[in-house]
Amino acid sequence: MRPTLQTVADTVGVSRSTVSNAYSRPDQLSADLRDRILAAATALGYAGPDPTARSLRKRRAGAIGMLFTSSLSFAFTDPYAVQYLRGIAEAAEQARTGLLLLPLSVDDDVAAVAAVNEAAVDGFCVYCMPDWHPALDALAARGLPVVSGQRRASDGPQSAFVGIDEAAATRAAGEHLMALGHRRIAVIGDYFSVAPTIGPALLASPADVAYYTSRERLRGYQAAFAAAGVDWSTVTTVNVPGNCRDDGAAAAAHLLDRAPRPTAIAALSDIVALGVLDALRARGLQPGRDVSVVGFDDIPEAAAENLTTVHQPAADRGRRSGELLLDPPADPADRTVVLPTRLVVRATTGPAPS
Amino acid sequence: MRPTLQTVADTVGVSRSTVSNAYSRPDQLSADLRDRILAAATALGYAGPDPTARSLRKRRAGAIGMLFTSSLSFAFTDPYAVQYLRGIAEAAEQARTGLLLLPLSVDDDVAAVAAVNEAAVDGFCVYCMPDWHPALDALAARGLPVVSGQRRASDGPQSAFVGIDEAAATRAAGEHLMALGHRRIAVIGDYFSVAPTIGPALLASPADVAYYTSRERLRGYQAAFAAAGVDWSTVTTVNVPGNCRDDGAAAAAHLLDRAPRPTAIAALSDIVALGVLDALRARGLQPGRDVSVVGFDDIPEAAAENLTTVHQPAADRGRRSGELLLDPPADPADRTVVLPTRLVVRATTGPAPS
DNA sequence: CGCGCGTACTGTATCGATGCAGAAGGGTTC
DNA sequence: GAACCCTTCTGCATCGATACAGTACGCGCG
Numbered sequence: 001m002r003p004t005l006q007t008v009a010d011t012v013g014v015s016r017s018t019v020s021n022a023y024s025r026p027d028q029l030s031a032d033l034r035d036r037i038l039a040a041a042t043a044l045g046y047a048g049p050d051p052t053a054r055s056l057r058k059r060r061a062g063a064i065g066m067l068f069t070s071s072l073s074f075a076f077t078d079p080y081a082v083q084y085l086r087g088i089a090e091a092a093e094q095a096r097t098g099l100l101l102l103p104l105s106v107d108d109d110v111a112a113v114a115a116v117n118e119a120a121v122d123g124f125c126v127y128c129m130p131d132w133h134p135a136l137d138a139l140a141a142r143g144l145p146v147v148s149g150q151r152r153a154s155d156g157p158q159s160a161f162v163g164i165d166e167a168a169a170t171r172a173a174g175e176h177l178m179a180l181g182h183r184r185i186a187v188i189g190d191y192f193s194v195a196p197t198i199g200p201a202l203l204a205s206p207a208d209v210a211y212y213t214s215r216e217r218l219r220g221y222q223a224a225f226a227a228a229g230v231d232w233s234t235v236t237t238v239n240v241p242g243n244c245r246d247d248g249a250a251a252a253a254h255l256l257d258r259a260p261r262p263t264a265i266a267a268l269s270d271i272v273a274l275g276v277l278d279a280l281r282a283r284g285l286q287p288g289r290d291v292s293v294v295g296f297d298d299i300p301e302a303a304a305e306n307l308t309t310v311h312q313p314a315a316d317r318g319r320r321s322g323e324l325l326l327d328p329p330a331d332p333a334d335r336t337v338v339l340p341t342r343l344v345v346r347a348t349t350g351p352a353p354s
Numbered sequence: 355m356r357p358t359l360q361t362v363a364d365t366v367g368v369s370r371s372t373v374s375n376a377y378s379r380p381d382q383l384s385a386d387l388r389d390r391i392l393a394a395a396t397a398l399g400y401a402g403p404d405p406t407a408r409s410l411r412k413r414r415a416g417a418i419g420m421l422f423t424s425s426l427s428f429a430f431t432d433p434y435a436v437q438y439l440r441g442i443a444e445a446a447e448q449a450r451t452g453l454l455l456l457p458l459s460v461d462d463d464v465a466a467v468a469a470v471n472e473a474a475v476d477g478f479c480v481y482c483m484p485d486w487h488p489a490l491d492a493l494a495a496r497g498l499p500v501v502s503g504q505r506r507a508s509d510g511p512q513s514a515f516v517g518i519d520e521a522a523a524t525r526a527a528g529e530h531l532m533a534l535g536h537r538r539i540a541v542i543g544d545y546f547s548v549a550p551t552i553g554p555a556l557l558a559s560p561a562d563v564a565y566y567t568s569r570e571r572l573r574g575y576q577a578a579f580a581a582a583g584v585d586w587s588t589v590t591t592v593n594v595p596g597n598c599r600d601d602g603a604a605a606a607a608h609l610l611d612r613a614p615r616p617t618a619i620a621a622l623s624d625i626v627a628l629g630v631l632d633a634l635r636a637r638g639l640q641p642g643r644d645v646s647v648v649g650f651d652d653i654p655e656a657a658a659e660n661l662t663t664v665h666q667p668a669a670d671r672g673r674r675s676g677e678l679l680l681d682p683p684a685d686p687a688d689r690t691v692v693l694p695t696r697l698v699v700r701a702t703t704g705p706a707p708s
Numbered sequence: 709c710g711c712g713c714g715t716a717c718t719g720t721a722t723c724g725a726t727g728c729a730g731a732a733g734g735g736t737t738c
Numbered sequence: 739g740a741a742c743c744c745t746t747c748t749g750c751a752t753c754g755a756t757a758c759a760g761t762a763c764g765c766g767c768g
Contacts, residue, residue: 002497004724015748020726029746047495051474052410053724056753061406062472063454076440086430093457096465098473100417100454103447111450118416119452120405120474141401143356358754369718374756383716407754410723 003046012040023049055120063098064088064325065121067135069128069243078243078271079299080314081127087318088125095326097122104135113138123325126150130191130211147325149317150212160328160335162321166216167223169310169341173266173294174224176308176343181352182264182292186236187221188251188276189214189268196241198250203237217268217296236262240272248275249282256283256291263291263352270295270302270309277305277348292349306347313339357400365394377403409474417452418442418679419475421489423482423597432597432625433653434668435481441672442479449680451476458489467492477679480504484545484565501679503671504566514682514689516675520570521577523664523695527620527648528578530662530697535706536618536646540590541575542605542630543568543622550595552604557591571622571650590616594626602629603636610637610645617645617706624649624656624663631659631702646703660701667693 009016014037021028022037041048055061066088068075075081092099100121104112116124116138123145129136131152139146149163177185191211192201203209206218222232238254240247248267255262256279267273273295280287287293288308295302298311320337329335363370368391375382376391395402409415420442422429429435446453454475458466470478470492477499483490485506493500503517531539545565546555557563560572576586592608594601602621609616610633621627627649634641641647642662649656652665674691683689 005726006724016724017726017728017749018747021747024726033746045495045497047492047497048471049726050410050724051472052406052415053753054472054726055474056404056406056410056755057724057726059753061474063474065452076436076443082430082436089430089455089457092455093459096457096469098419098454098456098469100452101443101446102452103443103450105447115450115452117402118405118408120409120415120417138401141399143399143401359756360754370754371719371756371758372717375717378756387716403756404754407723408756410725410754411756413723 003041003044005049008037008041008044008046011044012037020049052120061120061122063100063121064092064322065100065102065116065119065124067102067116067124067126067129067139068104069130075127079301080270080297083299083314084127084318087315087320088322089318090315091319091322091326095322097326109134117142123147125321125325128213132210145325145328147321149321152212158328160324160337162317162324162337162339164312164317164339164341166213167220169312169343170217170220170266170268170296171224172220172341172343173296173308173310174221175227176345176349177264177266177292177294178224178228178230180264180292180349183230183352184234184260184262185221185225185230185264185266186238186255186262187218187266187268188238188240188248188255188272189217190240190243190272192237192239195239198240198247199238199254201237201239205232214268221266243269243271245271245275245278248272249279250275252276252279256280256285261291264294264349265291266294268296270297270299270307273307273309273348274301274305277307287348288350290353292352294349298344302344303346308346308349309344310341311344312341357395357398359403362391362395362398362400365398366391374403406474415474415476417454417475418446418676419454419456419470419473419478421456421470421478421480421483421493422458423484429481433655434624434651437653437668438481438672441669441674442676443672444669445673445676445680449676451680463488471496477501479675479679482567486564499679499682501675503675506566512682514678514691516671516678516691516693518666518671518693518695520567521574523666523697524571524574524620524622524650525578526574526695526697527650527662527664528575529581530699530703531618531620531646531648532578532582532584534618534646534703537584537706538588538614538616539575539579539584539618539620540592540609540616541572541620541622542592542594542602542609542626543571544594544597544626546591546593549593552594552601553592553608555591555593559586568622575620597623597625599625599629599632602626603633604629606630606633610634610639615645618648618703619645620648622650624651624653624661627661627663627702628655628659631661641702642704644707646706648703652698656698657700662700662703663698664695665698666695 005016005019009019019037022034089099102115102119112135116135124139126148146159147162191214192203192209206215206222209215238251240251265276267276273293276293277287280291285291295307295309298309302309317339359370359373363373373391376388380388443453456469456473466489470489478493480502500513501516545568546557546563560569560576563569592605594605619630621630627647630647631641634645639645649661649663652663656663670693
């Protein structure tokens with residue numbers, strides 16, 4: 001039988017409340033009595049107030065929850081996600097709060113909703129979830145504070161936004177490609193269609209994409225192309241199911257093994273862009289000369305491989321998200337944080353081949 | 355006022371237990387009544403049983419805790435730690451259990467102990483903590499299952515071990531250096547002394563190191579050197595406070611900027627070894643020819659930079675740890691898992707210069 | 709008709725703590 | 739010596755759920 005507050009109280013001969021005070025409010029009792037209580041507790045093998053019971057009573061879990069796209073373990077393979085996590089971990093650490101990573105099975109929506117409903121947390125942080133995911137509705141139903149990097153119509157008044165201007169970011173990248181004279185363009189990204197397959201996606205308009213991040217980034221490209229007189233209907237879009245290098249290479253294959261091939265390929269993430277580079281090299285094509293490639297995120301590997309990309313502050317994004325969640329500003333206007341991005345031109349973009 | 359089970363029960367006109375059953379044991383009531391209850395709950399904005407209250411009653415938190423060396427945010431900068439985390443996340447995901455990352459302030463022991471005592475979890479996973487850290491005692495006091503990668507005298511009967519034979523791993527690396535003819539050797543690692551400074555450490559014997567991982571790895575090197583007739587007293591040891599590349603370079607500076615410089619440098623982690631490579635290159639020295647360098651872990655960057663190192667299965671280690679924690683084998687013998695390691699010889703080791 | 713049995717639901721005790729009102733005890737003030 | 743105060747400690751209600759024993763009731767069976 002594990003000892004409880006009552007056990008200790010009985011041993012010392014004081015009331016349960018007094019023992020509780022010995023742990024949580026040392027100023028409420030004499031130092032002498034407190035020492036006696038703590039000594040008795042140690043002797044009994046009592047390790048302090050039960051965290052669960054304390055959470056119930058105090059109505060505070062002492063942890064924040066983190067929701068990821070796809071599976072939890074997959075998130076650790078994505079350098080951008082790791083940076084983001086690092087930022088949020090910093091914020092949690094500072095506030096002496098735990099960080100609960102929620103397991104979201106990729107294809108089991110019921111389990112995902114259950115995970116959200118069963119998480120003992122004080123708030124949630126959402127990282128790149130598809131808009132339609134039922135876990136987001138479960139989140140809203142719980143009524144806890146939420147910080148997200150994507151805007152949703154159903155966001156409650158409690159919710160906050162920490163992110164970037166996705167469309168402006170890709171618009172800059174698109175203008176860069178236009179200035180270089182590219183007119184035959186392809187865009188590779190995820191969630192263009194719901195089907196988890198690698199291959200061309202028929203997208204009448206970026207607005208049709210149900211995944212916030214991809215949709216906004218496509219919009220930015222569309223705007224840049226339109227401003228240069230390039231109609232969206234001439235742009236090829238390719239879907240990748242997962243954010244990984246091999247999938248990027250496979251998606252690029254769809255574009256490179258047919259004529260005429262695009263002169264520029266814009267990937268909506270660096271990992272995918274690096275896969276595109278692999279595919280180019282495998283075919284003896286030189287990035288930046290034969291085909292230009294742009295990524296997104298500016299992960300460390302992008303610099304190492306000289307990839308032109310859009311930089312976004314991953315760790316900052318995580319840290320600000322955590323801070324906003326742990327200490328929500330009273331003024332709703334302060335609950336929207338838009339971080340800066342910038343185009344980083346490296347070696348994988350160059351003038352369109354004539 | 356947030357709705358509770360009672361609110362819903364009163365609305366529908368049934369008892370609280372019945373509403374509870376509607377959520378947790380659907381077979382205990384008729385489908386019709388269950389539908390009515392769930393409908394009423396939705397109408398009231400009741401999102402399901404409160405996780406904290408449920409945890410208290412069920413005596414199960416639905417999460418496992420993760421303890422890291424140094425600060426939580428720092429762990430994300432270490433590729434090896436990230437791989438380990440990925441493994442444990444996989445196990446957690448499979449068991450539909452949350453993963454609670456505990457904030458351990460670097461130098462605030464009191465806060466670290468508090469974090470352990472306040473974590474609502476069903477067990478703990480310990481990753482590379484110094485043996486003397488008070489949080490480990492707090493852990494033991496709580497009496498929860500613990501899986502660790504380091505053995506401690508005070509480990510309880512509940513505890514399990516998942517790790518590698520650290521000494522055997524470095525012994526192989528040491529034999530490799532001996533076979534190449536190296537006799538002037540330096541070893542760089544962390545926690546050689548308690549002082550968090552970069553610089554030579556006076557270590558009469560590896561046994562003096564209080565940090566399990568470093569101690570065992572040093573023992574392996576000592577054994578390999580001794581077998582070749584190289585006495586430990588001729589080995590230079592250098593302490594690095596943190597596991598990062600810059601510190602590795604700074605530590606190497608202590609060795610390279612004096613004569614005679616060592617012909618081989620063994621680092622107890624890849625990150626530090628990569629820093630050593632930086633220091634060599636900054637001085638126009640060629641790794642593997644002028645000075646040999648060995649790392650430990652075999653992180654992805656090690657392969658990219660052709661570092662000779664000891665491979666250990668990071669993700670496996672995490673995954674097995676999680677599995678053992680979530681589903682402890684009845685037989686104590688099965689609670690010790692020793693994973694294989696192997697020496698990976700690449701370009702940074704070569705014959706000792708004459 | 710009475711017995712046994714299974715289904716569907718209820719009532720109470722319990723999980724382990726904290727918040728708060730208030731009481732006991734000792735000392736100060738006028 | 740009564741009024742008052744402060745410190746220290748007590749006792750009760752409460753947080754929101756689940757476990758388990760118990761009850762009501764319909765039904766088949768000898």
